[in-house]
Amino acid sequence: AQTVTQSQPEMSVQEAETVTLSCTYDTSESNYYLFWYKQPPSRQMILVIRQEAYKQQNATENRFSVNFQKAAKSFSLKISDSQLGDTAMYFCAARNSYGQNFVFGPGTRLSVLP
Amino acid sequence: EADIYQTPRYLVIGTGKKITLECSQTMGHDKMYWYQQDPGMELHLIHYSYGVNSTEKGDLSSESTVSRIRTEHFPLTLESARPSHTSQYLCASSESLGLAGDRNEQFFGPGTRLTVL
Numbered sequence: 727a728q729t730v731t732q733s734q735p736e737m738s739v740q741e742a743e744t745v746t747l748s749c750t751y752d753t754s755e756s757n758y759y760l761f762w763y764k765q766p767p768s769r770q771m772i773l774v775i776r777q778e779a780y781k782q783q784n785a786t787e788n789r790f791s792v793n794f795q796k797a798a799k800s801f802s803l804k805i806s807d808s809q810l811g812d813t814a815m816y817f818c819a820a821r822n823s824y825g826q827n828f829v830f831g832p833g834t835r836l837s838v839l840p
Numbered sequence: 841e842a843d844i845y846q847t848p849r850y851l852v853i854g855t856g857k858k859i860t861l862e863c864s865q866t867m868g869h870d871k872m873y874w875y876q877q878d879p880g881m882e883l884h885l886i887h888y889s890y891g892v893n894s895t896e897k898g899d900l901s902s903e904s905t906v907s908r909i910r911t912e913h914f915p916l917t918l919e920s921a922r923p924s925h926t927s928q929y930l931c932a933s934s935e936s937l938g939l940a941g942d943r944n945e946q947f948f949g950p951g952t953r954l955t956v957l
Contacts, residue, residue, distance in 0.1 A: 831882070
């Protein structure tokens, strides 16, 4: 069974600085998909970025990028030039290529400070 | 554009009432999910469906029930609400893997925040 771990319950960063959120996972599958979701306070959960395990190149979406280390089963999220609107809960999630369900980590609460 | 809707957004009811939380999606996704989430906490999968007439219980035991009579609709029912059911309920949907290229993520609704007095 897959498991997803986020070891940082809370983090803070100054506006315009860079922050990295950690995520590790465990799976016996050879192909799978990894995601970072953002849940702002009292707002809808939205996808930030996705990574397919068979792609070696790290995914990038504007200020958001990942550091995918397949051998180490690590999938960290880097937020550059942090903005106040980045304040949210961030969830790391995994989905294997055969299963239908998603496994979520416990989340990291990120606060961007002015 | 992700179109997944939940109603009501907020609900306050008394103990013992029967309630149904509605979830609908217009994306034609065959897979749908219900999560329970206390504010600012982790997600717990309580029900999922792989398609019409298919429903399964999730990882977290729940006294709620679900039905999937139509692809787009996945309501969750509590026969007799209790204060311990107070929480946020998130509905989500996804495509089957292998279809439509990269769109293999889950899409989430806005959630229903339930308070049982």
